[in-house]
Amino acid sequence: MSGDGRIARGDATRRLVLRRAVDVASVDGLEGLSLGRLATELELSKSGVFALFGSKEELQLATIDAALEIFRAHVVTPARAVEPGLPRLRAVCEKWLDYFQQRIFPGGCFFFNVGAEFDARPGRVHDAVAAASGAFAAFLRETVDEAVALGHVGADAEALAFELHALGRAANADAVLHGTPDFYILARRVIRARLDAVARA
Structure with a gap:
């Protein structure tokens, strides 16, 4: 029982550290993370936090996984619950903009920020960021x-997906930089109009 208790406490501590880590990284980047900083901010033992991750790189990789889990919970999973085709496509776009606008991460989109940080830096962290970002694009x-296959949409699927992805990313970048939700509102209007334009009766 005592062993089970230690494992449960370790898991709870790991979740606590990672929840703080994703918030920090969304603002300061993955390079802004350190085991010592997180331990101090959360009033935990530095040696205990180090034992959970072992290195800064492992902490960074675990933070990416944690951020992806949060993103999926707010965007992908709810969208998958919607009827396939145009309704689901609309839901994906709306949920994605909700995720931005609600500032699930204080720095805006976690993956947009760390993607810019690691886009030209090879290594395991770069590959993990690219895989996570690529998973949503896919x-x-x-x-x-x-939506095209079901006859709900008449458009070049590759071009439309790229266009929607670009609109969401641009809205996030401008809204965070300028500190206003106006860009999310504009993106919603543009995306809704674009989907209305390609929708088949």
Whole structure:
């Protein structure tokens, strides 16, 4: 029982550290993370936090995984629950903009920020960031493909998916930089109009 208790406490501590880590990294980047900083901010033992991750790189990789889990919970999973085709495509776009606007991460989109940080730096962290970002782009493309296949949308699926992805990313970048939600509102209007334009009766 005592062993089970230690494991449970370790898991709870790991979740606590990673929740703080994703917030820090969304603002200061993955290079802004350190085991010592997180231990101090959360009033935990530095040796205990180090034992959970072992190195800064492992902490960074675990933070990416944690951020992806949060992103999926707010965007992908709810969208998958919606009827396939155009309804799901609309839901993906709306949920994605909700995720930005609600500032699930204080720095805006976690993956947009760390992607800019690591886009030209090879290594395991770069590959993990690229895979996580690519997973959403692939899901968006899959959703567009499905809408086209079902006859709900008449458009070049690759181009439409790229366009929607670009609009969301631009809205996030400008809204965070200028500190206003106006860009999210504009992106919603543009995306809704674009989907209305390609929708088949």
